[in-house]
Amino acid sequence: MTTAGDMEWRRPGPTADQRRNDMLSGIAATVGSTFSLVLSTSVGVFLFDDPASRPEQAFWAVATTLPLMWRRRFPEPVMLLVAVAYIASQARHAQEAQISQIALFAAIYTAGAWSGDRRRARLSRIVVIAAMFGWMTISMSINLPKLPPDAFSTAAGPLPPILSAILVQIFLNALYFGFAYYFGDVSWTAAHDRHLLVQRAEELRREQDKEAERAVLNERVRIARELHDVVAHHVAVMGVQAGAARRVLDKDAGKARTALAAVEQEARTAVDELRRMLGVLRATDAEGPVPPVHGIDDLPALLESSRQAGLTIDHGVYGDPVDVPESVSVAVYRIVQEALTNTLKHAGPVGVDVRIRYLSREVEIDVTDQGRPAAPPNGRGMGLIGMRERVAAHEGVLEAGPREGGGFRVRARFPLTKKEAAA
Structure with missing residues (x-):
């Protein structure tokens, strides 16, 4: 299901490599279409009894395939050009039968896969497909009456031959255009999913960076708290004892020695506490038990x-x-x-x-x-x-x-x- 956020997302344009590949594939399709036309005419295979002149056939073969060189840069215009050339070549009895059909399929597929505006892509493809079915209806209404009386002399099925011919054309064209439409949407959805995956990965990376910063900050706070708790008490006791020693130093040497001994003991205790705390901060599993x-x-x-x-x-x-x-x-x-x-x-x-x-x-x-x-x-x-x-x-x-x-x-x-x- 397409959401509003999907509609707003635009697929990035083709890269330089993709544009180069389009140029090469468009040239290859044009050469292939021209070569296919030469082969078809050489063996006398024609779609129509009164084909156009050779130069005109070549022109329409090129006009149907050459726009593929820009198919990912301008998906909808290329699709419209290919569709118009395809119908015109049939109307002029100048169609090259094989490569031109592949070109039309590729153009419809590309419009679905690379169009920046999803509504426009959907509407333009529906218009082209409807036009193709409309032209097929017109073509059959013109050509079916021209069939000779013995055109279906070998028919043995349960359905009327003309009805069967019409249904076959509808069925094959429905598959042809349906697959072109469907796979275009699948390609666009895959690109959108890749975009979301990259976006979520970037968000996760940023969140991990923030979490790492928070972890560092929490660790700094913990170290500061431990330092304060370890040092402040002993320093406060040392200050009181040192003050007491100073006051009684000249009057009572015994009390002064007792106070200074307490200062010494508190200093040792503070050092031991600091060493213990540093041991906890530096300790790893390989270094044995934590004090x-x-x-x-x-x-x-x-x-x-x-x-x-x-x-x-x-x-x-x-x-x-x-x-x-x-x-x-x-x-x-x-x-x-x-x-x-x-x-x-x-x-x-x-x-x-x-x-x-x-x-x-x-x-x-x-x-x-x-x-x-x-x-x-x-x-x-x-x-x-x-x-x-x-x-x-x-x-x-x-x-x-x-x-x-x-x-x-x-x-x-x-x-x-x-x-x-x-x-």
């Missing part, structure tokens, strides 16, 4: 590190702990880590309440501090953006903002699968 990442089970060590930095932390686990996917476990760890880092950066050494709740269909993390954030919680920091991305990746819910009466709260909920919820 383990931090998860819920590592929260006590994280909280202890934050206590050494000056935070007073109350930690509680509510509900029956269940095994959660590693990605959720990592997200829980990173969100708690980021919340503690923000507390150190914006509120200083204050009290923090960290709660992990295992609910019926989700696991909830609730981190609340008792300070007053120095920076307004506008949600534009890298830390909060990283939290939202981690929660959104697991179709969870994040709440982050100041509390009434002071302090800041981060609460995240991750849905559990049916298996985890059942456990």
Whole structure:
């Protein structure tokens, strides 16, 4: 079925090679038609009893076949020229019988296959075919009465001979013109399908390029998030410990050494974290197992590190702990880590309440501090953006903002699968 989009599509014109092939095939058809005419006249084979003169026969043979040299460049005009020459050659009793019929078939086929306007192609072919049947009717009405009385003396079929002759002509011409019309449409449809295939392949290529760009962007965001989560917490703790060491350096050397030892330990931990993260980014199946990442089970060590930095932390686990996917476990760890880092950066050494709740269909993390954030919680920091991305990746819910009466709260909920919820 032809759609409106099909009607709007125009087949690209012939290439230089196709135009050259048309020129050669048109010349070959003209030479072949002339040679066929010579052979026919040499053996006395004529379609009519009173043929035209030899020069006129040659003229119509050339006029019927030579336009094929431009058949794909001007499909409808060539078809009309060939059709007019074909009918004129019959009317003048000068038709070359073999090659001229092939030329007419090729012209009708080409009009269907290469016309730029489908409505015009359909209408012009119908007009030409109707004209051919009209001429056939006229020709039979003129020539049948001229047949001698014994023209059908050997006829033995069940139908009247004249009726049979008419039906044979109609049947053969219907097949001839029907195939020319049909195969022209088939060729155009095949070209249109190739165009759609190339177009869809190009769209797919563009979509793949966009997907590759999105994958690169997502990977950059993931690396940035991991770098921020790995470095920010340890650097914040190092900053607090270094500040404490500076304040007590002249008064209490023991406390200063303890603070500097904590800075050293945090620096080593940060380096180890960076190496682990780089190992994950570079790891391939051929390089062995990927180093383990931090998860819920590592929260006590994280909280202890934050206590050494000056935070007073109350930690509680509510509900029956269940095994959660590693990605959720990592997200829980990173969100708690980021919340503690923000507390150190914006509120200083204050009290923090960290709660992990295992609910019926989700696991909830609730981190609340008792300070007053120095920076307004506008949600534009890298830390909060990283939290939202981690929660959104697991179709969870994040709440982050100041509390009434002071302090800041981060609460995240991750849905559990049916298996985890059942456990």
